[in-house]
Amino acid sequence: MSSLQKDLVAAFDNGDQKLFFDLWEGHVPNSIRDTDSLAQKLEFYLHIHFAIYLLKYSGGRPDKQELDERISYFKTYLETKGAALSQTTEFLPFYALPFVPNPMVHPSFKELFQDSWTPELKLKLEKFLALIFKASNTPKLLTIYVSFCKMLQQLHQQLVEAERRSMTYLKRYNKIQADYHNLIGVTAELVDSLEATVSGKMITPEYLQSVCVRLFSNQMRQSLAHSVDFTRPGTRSVLQLLHSKSEAVRQYMARLINALASLAEGRLYLAQNTKVLRMLEGRLKEEDKDVITRENVLGALQKFSLRRPLQTAMIRDGLILWLIDLLRDPDCLSDYTLEYSVALLMNLCLRSAGGMEDILRCFIKEGSAEMIRQIEFVIKQLNSEDLLDGVLESDDDEDEDDEVS
Structure with a gap:
């Protein structure tokens, strides 16, 4: 046994708390004391040993001031380094030790005052010291x-x-x-x-x-350095970015289409290929996690609905039923989604193919004479293809901000 080990054991036997922990903290590596569970548990019990030393070995008449200092030192340890073991069932009762007036008679601390407890702890200490302070032939320098x-x-x-x-x-x-x-x-x-x-x-x-x-x-x-070169193979499939695995790519592709659809020229350009509409409809129905992508796709479709051919295609694709199902629970929708889904549904229902006439005829059954007269007039206007075509075509001729919303 080295002299350091002997000094530590002697300080343990004599209850010299200050000397023991000065040697302990000065020579036991931090890497062991902070990470090794065996070292942490041993240090916890060593603090208990010194905290109750006067109660066990002073003949029942300990010096009150020194006892208070030891209890205060133990309490400080519990609040700082010892707090790491507060979730361990084995040590949980000992966190009440500083607050118990007479630990010697308390049933929770009965084992601490048994004659065998201190020798067993000393044996654990000696084994631990022998393990970490193995004889080395390497010079200190x-x-x-x-x-x-x-x-x-x-x-x-x-x-x-x-x-x-x-x-x-x-x-x-x-x-x-x-x-x-x-x-x-x-x-x-x-x-x-x-x-x-x-x-x-x-x-x-x-x-x-x-x-x-x-x-x-x-x-x-x-x-410009990262721009798409449409002469390279594979770069023409820009629309496929709507189905990209990257959430950010899907979002910005949807934003781009929504921005283009905000302009009359943009709607005219995108309407040339029905594949754009089909992909947007598919993305709208599939997207259930990325709210931003779905909102921008919905906004683009609402703006597409200002054009009669695209209206017809959306009605044929069953988008009305999908919107009705979406609006069954409006509390779960964002303000943007609610606003644009209602606007899109209204644009589609304004068409006779969209079923607006059937909806209005439901109100005729229970309405007043004046209301029935007005509803019949609206139905007559809906059935006027010339008027409807003129209204729809004029939407894209107006300023881009004058959209149904």
Whole structure:
């Protein structure tokens, strides 16, 4: 047994709490004390040993001040390092020890005051010390030197990493500073242009485009570098991105189609191929997790419904029944989904094929004479194909914001 082991055992026998834990914390590696479950349990019981030492070995008349200090030390341990074992059933009763007036007579702590408890704990301590302080032929100076070399290597690695981060942050700072100066200049020009509009000088689209180029030149260059080349095989199937495994890709593809559908020219372009409509309908019915994708697909379909051919196709595909089923539980829908699904349903039902006439005739059965007269007039208007065609075709001729919503 080494001298260190003897000193630890002697401090244990004498109840010298301060000396014992100074040696314990100074020579038992942190890696063992913090991670080894056996070491943690042993340390917990060692704290109990020193906390009740005066109660067991002072003949029943312990010094109150010293006892209070030991109990306070044990309480501090429980609140700090010992808190890690608070969820262990084995140790849970001992967390009440500092608050019990007379632990010697308390049934929960009966085993602590048995004659066999301290010798058994001492034996565990000796075995633990013998295990971690095995005799080594390595000189202490060599151990210190090797440890110093490892520490020096770690510090060098940390320095290299810190320098790398410093260069990255410096580049970001320079970019932010350049963007700031550019933004200040563009802002001043825009203010001057806005003031010029008061005197009748209009802002041209070319000027706005040049401002956008100055503001977003870096982003534009990055976009061009990653732009789709439709001459390469496989790049024509852009619509397949609606079924991408990536949630972000599906979202932005749906956003793009929804944005195009917001313009009359965009609706005209997309309506040329019914495959777009079929894929949107399929995505709408399949998408149940990604709310953003479904909302944008629904918004695009609602805007498509402003065009008569697409209306006919959606009615034929049974979209009305799907919307009715969706709207059965409106509390589960977002405001956007509720608004656009109702608008889409109304646009489809305005057609005779959509069943609006049947719905109106249900109200005739129980309505007043005046109401019946008005409903019959509405039905007559619905059956007027010329009027309906004119209304529907005029929707896309108006401003893009004048949509059913």
